[in-house]
Amino acid sequence: MTKRVTPVDAVYMESSALARTSEVPLAQVSVELGHLYLEDLHTVDLDHFFARIAPWVDEARIQAVACLPAGRRPRVSTCLLLDDYSSPTDPQARPAPPPTTAIPQLLAAAERAGTRLDYLARESAFVQGPAACSLAELVEGLLVADPPFGANGSRPPVTQTGWLTNGQRSPSTEARQAMGQRARWAPPTENGRHPHSIFHDVELWSSPAGDDTRIWSCAYLAAVWQLVRLGMLRRDGGNAVAAELVDPAELPDSWSALPAVAQVTRTAAPLCAYRTLSVLNSRFLPVEAAVRTILCQVAADPVTARQAVRRAAAEGIDVPLELINRISYVLLSP
């Protein structure tokens, strides 16, 4: 009788061989209590500002946004984006108040309105970053433009540098005129229109100096901010942006000395969340429409996108895989 030998495969693994995608702490909803320019801090009545917003972010409404079963308290964090980047540069304008006075005023006004401010983000921090890779550039690497019919891979995707559309632009009339033909205008078309188009062409950045220096658009940075709040950004597989706790008693004198995202409430729920809700002045409607055009063309890391779906499911909450469907808005008249 021959002895049967069962081959045994040794298990061999190298940690560097595994794709590493770290998980980030997640709240159920990230609520954005508006969007302010630094200059607004002089002119805006902060009590009025938060009093308009607060009723829209009460527990019942957040519960509905979070898709929580009735009776469960939502785990929610609040934030505010301060635009210290695309602010109008008026030499006559008064300089923005320093964080030492502005932040305590913001926190107090939010509290008087019956809400609370957990995180403050600075827009200019999204364009600065380690080793020539800011959050803005990180997100640029995730853009996969909606292809027109005929995009079969034989040529690199056609992109109008610095712009992103939700469809096909009008054919250029100048080229045909130059060739001596009668130029006839043809409309731009929205991809997947039914049956009429609403065509958006979004400027992501401009380069007014004509060199490599980019001025990123407000809409683009607002899209970056949504991705930050959804916990979707990774650098080398690790979390790309973490909020830093800042003691309101020890604030720096200059805005640039603040971290990209400052945690200003010690006991806040995590910055990132399964879903986001932004309560904004309706003048931001075009900006947010542009944000959605951009986010519809972001190829987020599927592992990261599924982390939120899986963790929410473990809590009995339904979260869609598609990022754009995790975003809610309340738009208020001025």
Added chain:
Amino acid sequence: MTGNSAPGPRPTLLLVEARTTLLRHSHAVNPDMAREILAFTPAASVRTTSRPLARAVSPDTVEGVYCRLPSAAGRRTEGIGTVTSRGVLIGGRIALASSRTLIAAGRPGIHARRRGWFTHLANPGILEQIGRADDDDLARGFTGPSRPGVLDLAAIASRQLDRVQAATTLNGTIPLRTARTRFRFAVHDAGPNGPAPSPSFTIDDAGVRTLVVHAALDAAEQLATLCEDIAAHDWLLTIMQRLVDGLDEPPVRAGRIERIAPAVEQLLHLWMPGAHTEPELSWVWAALEGRPGFSRQWASIVARIRNELDLSILRALSDGATPPPTTGLRRGL
């Protein structure tokens, strides 16, 4: 609780195109340099393995496509979605790029185009089919002659390989002349059970290799690795076979050894079929070893090289010279 997220499409066919060549560098690159070359995106890191053979894999890059799918029967069928590509370095020496996409039948309800591009980006690496064509027809179309306007994985893989070769850290000095090889894989979903047909391997007139396999598609990434592993070994065979075939051309014997030497030093040790293939897929390698017999062909090439080196050493000794530098090369064979 009801799911408000559309269920993902279920793929039934995986198409992979691999392009392989010699890295544009004078010698094998170390893992640190391999990581630098393949760092295509700051978001994710390059994965590396050191055993049994160094292998570095770039993060996936995603490209959107919306075009006709390759139907051998000429049926009008379109696909919308994305192709994922990556660059791979094997042994710090072989540069390879692969582009892959899973074909899934269109989801019922709203037309794939109208559902919004974001639904396609939520499941990267999948092409959703619009119109009818069965998987056999598509696989035959893909592995057959290419047609204009149809999904062109070859071009995408080729650009990805260009990107690897364009890394500024490479010195551009290549120790031996090689060529790019093209390998196409079509993997049919074998389903959970039932006997799968044997793999079929062909080389067409244009030198394109094709392999059609039936396997479970739930581990598409492992299948891509298998395809890359096979493509890299096919490239090694191709390059070495061309080299030994060229030995019968008339130049003097010393020239012959000089032509062999770089290949012996740089490539021979890279032969390791199945080194990075998951055990569940090793049967594909086993089938290829049966027919066409990859390792038999390799053994015959190595024997031929060994004989050449032996002869050159003997000839040098009988001429009364000191043993030629090829003695060291021979020791490794």
